[in-house]
Amino acid sequence: xxxxxxxxxxxxxxxxxxxxxxxxxxxVLMIDKGKKLxxxxxxxxxxxxxxxxxxxxxxGFGGLGLSEGKYNYTNDFGGDxxxxxxxxxxxxxxDEVDAVLCEHGGGRVQLYDTRDPEMAERAEKAGxxxxxxxxxxxxxxxxxxxxxxxxxxxxxxxxWRFRSEVREMRRLASGGxxxxxxxxxxxxxxxxxxxxxxxxxxxxxxxxxxxxIDRGEARVDLGLRIEMRGDQLRSILGRSxxxxxxxxGNGYSATTYCMNPSGRVILKHQEGLAMPDGQNxxxxxxxxxxxxxxxxxxxxxxRSPEEADRYLRDVVGGVNRGRxxxxxxRLGELRRRRSSSRTASVSALRAVVPTLDAELADLxxxxxxxYIRATLEFLDALEKLLGEPIDEDTILYAIxxxxxxxxxxxxGRFETRIPRLFVIGDCSGTTxxxxxxxxxxxxxxxxxAAE
Numbered sequence: 001x002x003x004x005x006x007x008x009x010x011x012x013x014x015x016x017x018x019x020x021x022x023x024x025x026x027x028v029l030m031i032d033k034g035k036k037l038x039x040x041x042x043x044x045x046x047x048x049x050x051x052x053x054x055x056x057x058x059x060g061f062g063g064l065g066l067s068e069g070k071y072n073y074t075n076d077f078g079g080d081x082x083x084x085x086x087x088x089x090x091x092x093x094x095d096e097v098d099a100v101l102c103e104h105g106g107g108r109v110q111l112y113d114t115r116d117p118e119m120a121e122r123a124e125k126a127g128x129x130x131x132x133x134x135x136x137x138x139x140x141x142x143x144x145x146x147x148x149x150x151x152x153x154x155x156x157x158x159x160w161r162f163r164s165e166v167r168e169m170r171r172l173a174s175g176g177x178x179x180x181x182x183x184x185x186x187x188x189x190x191x192x193x194x195x196x197x198x199x200x201x202x203x204x205x206x207x208x209x210x211x212x213i214d215r216g217e218a219r220v221d222l223g224l225r226i227e228m229r230g231d232q233l234r235s236i237l238g239r240s241x242x243x244x245x246x247x248x249g250n251g252y253s254a255t256t257y258c259m260n261p262s263g264r265v266i267l268k269h270q271e272g273l274a275m276p277d278g279q280n281x282x283x284x285x286x287x288x289x290x291x292x293x294x295x296x297x298x299x300x301x302x303r304s305p306e307e308a309d310r311y312l313r314d315v316v317g318g319v320n321r322g323r324x325x326x327x328x329x330r331l332g333e334l335r336r337r338r339s340s341s342r343t344a345s346v347s348a349l350r351a352v353v354p355t356l357d358a359e360l361a362d363l364x365x366x367x368x369x370x371y372i373r374a375t376l377e378f379l380d381a382l383e384k385l386l387g388e389p390i391d392e393d394t395i396l397y398a399i400x401x402x403x404x405x406x407x408x409x410x411x412g413r414f415e416t417r418i419p420r421l422f423v424i425g426d427c428s429g430t431t432x433x434x435x436x437x438x439x440x441x442x443x444x445x446x447x448x449a450a451e
Contacts, residue, residue: 011063013425034060069143332392
């Protein structure tokens with residue numbers, strides 16, 4: 001069978017592109033190695049063991065959008081979409097993404113803005129840069145509902161191949177491509193759009209090698225997740241729900257990520273590794289905690305995705321020690337270079353009670369020195385900004401990670417050097433967020449539909 005468009009990857013980038021073509025009556029095929037939305041359910045969340053070929057938390061309809069559903073509408077961070085489409089057009093596209101989400105129920109949560117000029121001026125004097133955004137944070141349950149409504153809208157207009165994978169992609173002399181799927185099915189498409197996200201990095205690397213497409217440097221962000229008293233940042237969060245700070249030290253830059261006032265630290269499983277993650281307070285029936293948490297990420301760059309993956313597994317895997325182990329230490333003890341033999345479960349008398357069970361350890365023995373130095377220097381500068389010391393009971397968890405796909409050379413329409421082969425979303429290396437990934441799909445969908 002021949003399709004006008006074949007989309008490989010049903011994450012938000014692929015969804016927003018395919019939606020444009022489906023609405024205009026084009027013949028579209030969507031291929032994803034994961035499951036339908038209503039079948040995605042991670043056994044690890046139920047306390048069971050996992051031997052899934054494709055992780056339900058990150059793969060399948062909706063992709064990573066099913067996790068916390070946090071859409072940051074900004075050019076300050078989350079990718080370089082503006083380089084492709086222009087600064088103003090990138091913001092317009094993200095506004096249109098938000099309108100689609102609201103059309104499907106996303107408007108149940110409020111859009112908030114983190115801009116605060118007065119605080120930004122104070123932060124600059126303390127050595128910080130302040131990154132701003134408008135954010136709609138759906139949370140996992142509302143995100144599932146929004147994606148479910150989008151799937152229902154598209155279901156009968158598109159041909160779907162879930163739990164499938166493209167084994168071979170061959171260019172046709174007559175134009176277009178022939179795709180051979182895992183079960184042996186062969187289909188043809190005039191245009192192929194790859195939107196596999198970070199989870200499809202190995203597959204995309206193989207395809208690029210076969211097709212002769214070069215990939216750029218790879219990036220990995222690692223850092224400690226910090227859990228502090230909920231009132232510690234009150235003076236800088238007075239007029240916004242959260243803030244994003246960037247701090248430059250000697251030989252590194254560090255940026256706060258995923259700030260959760262009244263939230264909890266939870267365990268996440270990704271790439272076969274265990275890491276501390278943040279959960280918004282709205283995600284739990286019993287409401288919020290008295291704490292605030294965020295990760296301080298430090299980026300590292302590598303010549304190939306294989307080198308980046310090895311580094312990730314060496315650092316995070318070293319902390320895990322072959323199990324879902326998270327190491328933690330109190331800030332005061334880290335500063336005094338003293339470890340504690342107490343466990344996190346008997347810390348009820350402390351000013352900060354941990355929300356994640358972790359193994360207390362000397363973090364200087366657990367992670368590379370850069371992440372320790374970056375955290376301590378960042379917190380020293382934060383004390384200057386706040387005008388008060390950070391509570392020594394603050395908990396530092398090792399180690400959170402954020403992975404990126406290496407860049408692929410594409411033109412202003414996300415087309416590769418191979419005609420009619422496009423790469424969009426996070427696997428392109430251009431976008432690093434749900435909002436920009438979705439916007440890239442919307443942009444390419446409209447550009448190609450207009451042809």
